[in-house]
Amino acid sequence: MNGESHEHREQRIQELWRTLDTRSEGQLDLGALKKGLRKIDHPLKNADDLLHDVLKAVDTSGDGRIQYNEFRVFVDHAERELWQLFNSIDKDNSGALDKGELRAAFSRSGVTISSAKLDQFFDEVDVNHDGEISFEEWRDFLLFLPAGQSNLRGVLSYYSATGNVNQEGDVTINDTLQGFGYFIAGGLAGMVSRTATAPLDRLKVYLIAQTNPKEATIKAAKEGAPFQMIRNFGRPLVDACKELWAAGGLRSLFAGNGLNVVKVMPESAIKFGAYEAAKRAFAKIDGSDPKHLQPTSQFLAGGIGGVVSQCVVYPLDTLKFRMQCETVSGGLHGNALIIQTAKKMWKQGKLMPYYRGLGMGLAGMFPYSAIDLFIFENCKNFVLARKARQARCHEEDVDMSNIVTGVIGATSGAISATMVYPINLLRTRLQAQGTVLHPPTYTGIVDVTRKTIQGEGVKGLFKGVTPNLLKVAPAVSISYIVYENSKALLGLR
DSSP states (O other), X not given: OTTOOHHHHHHHHHHHHHHHOTTOSSEEOHHHHHHHHHHTTXXXXXXXXXXXXXXXXXXXXXXXXXEHHHHHXXXXXXXXHHHHHHHHHOTTOSSEEOHHHXXXXXXXXXXXXXXXXXXXXXXXXXXXXXSSEEHHHHHHHHTTOOTTOOSHHHHHHHHHHXXXXXXXXXXXXXXXXGGGHHHHHHHHHHHHHHHHTHHHHHHHHHHHHOOSOOHHHHHHHHTTOHHHHHHHHTHHHHHHHHHHHHHHHHHHHTTTHHHHHHHHHHHHHHHHHHHHHHHHHXXXXXXXXGGGOXXXXXXXXXXXXXXXXXXXXXXXXXXXXXXXXXXOTTSOOHHHHHHXXXXXXXXXXXXXXXXXXXXXXXXXXXXXXXXXXXXXXXHHHXXXXXXXXXXXXXXXXXXXXXXHHHHHHHHHHHHHHHHTHHHHHHHHHHHHTTSSSOOOOOSSHHHHHHHHHHHHOGGGGGTTHHHHHHHHHHHHHHHHHHHHHHHHHTTOO
């Protein structure tokens, strides 16, 4: 086999046995096998599940131990199969495999593998890093490949199982948090998107704080003039823009954005970081790939990411809303207003005012985050899978343009925001109660809901939804574009 003499082969196999049999007992149980593999630094050394399969395959007597004669038979059979597979890949009969031959072989066998994973596999098998895989390197790396899997699909499965085990024996998914990379990407995404859409967020909060319908609209409705009522429908937006501008010009439109950035960086970072962590946890439970989770797991992971982030930044969120509702013409601005608002809230009940509406916030955030991330991930996977089929390559080797990412993000954000908007409105009113722009106060969730419907009707629950959608669509779109590009820049998948 590969020009190796019988004597040399016998000597090599005996030497391997002596190396594995560190206790010199003439047999190997699971512990001894594991210790021996660690001694030769074999990739199976920490893969306990695979080691059980190897022990079962080699131990033909079924006594839980491997004797030399059993080991000898196993090695003979394994090396013959690996030699046949090696020769089927080595099309130029050079006695070595280059990366092109390996890529072509995977393609012929119908196995789709990303360029990154192929490069990683090749580098690990090519021990001397000369750019080619010799049969010796191929044999030594794959010697304990489970019986009946001596094909490229089995090789890839074997490599994936051994490659995701660290030296402590803990499974590590390839999407690990590399230096808090996901948190950094999420923080950047939140900061850029919120700053870009700050005026629209300001407009939304201003409209939510208003509890009295405009007289012109009420009059038109009472007089049965539907066209006049429709014409007056957009007037609150125009009037609100004028009033905000009068309160402080451009600065007024960005009131609270400093707090927003301070809030949204950790919020977005924690949301995306917790989401990625939840995906890996559910993937471990489901036994699936984090990129292709079960729909229920995907939905729950998104919801968990949103809830965790909301709990952490909720006090800042409340402070921002109340500050925006205290911004009036001739009044305080900037840091002075932030400090005054914070002191006023503390006097009203210490920490309690900062957490008003938290229950409503969590009730709205879970479905919002879950729906948003669920729609985005599934649409993204659909687009990538379609492009991969067209290009006949792995999904990791195709890119999704920023335009497509933005469109998908805007769609997912608009749908999720509209579905939970009434909850968001009620939460905001609980947070802003007792301010200049929103004087009414409430005893709780039931009270704010009752008063809102009594005073403004059911449509009052959707007050400010138009600027909210105008804000959410570009904000989520920008957020996903920055997040996906930041992940690529940081080498995250």
